[in-house]
Ligand SMILES: [Zn+2]
């Protein structure tokens with residue numbers, strides 16, 4: 641026996657924003673973790689880095705372990721729904737609230753000439 645194997649489960653509450661529409665997201669997640677905490681007098685000096693967890697006077701410090709488990713389990717790009725349509729590029733309205741959202745005159749008349757130019761470029 642060179643240490644104590646710690647196995648655990650933790651539940652965490654998440655709060656964040658959808659990356660597409662900025663809607664507030666709250667969720668809960670369960671994470672499991674397992675780590676061997678080596679007795680201090682068994683840890684070789686060169687092993688005293690972040691890779692090896694050691695018992696600190698018969699106590700285990702679960703915080704780094706828990707933090708790593710939670711951070712790894714977090715979604716990289718949280719979404720309010722898997723198919724969140726995001727925001728209207730013209731006015732910023734949240735499209736999930738208004739699926740038929742559309743603009744009659746999407747183009748400012750002062751820029752209409754540029755739109756014609758763009759059409760010509762695409763045709764060439
Ligand atoms: Zn969203």
Ligand SMILES: [Zn+2]
Pocket residue numbers: 728729730731732733741742743
């Ligand atoms: Zn809009």
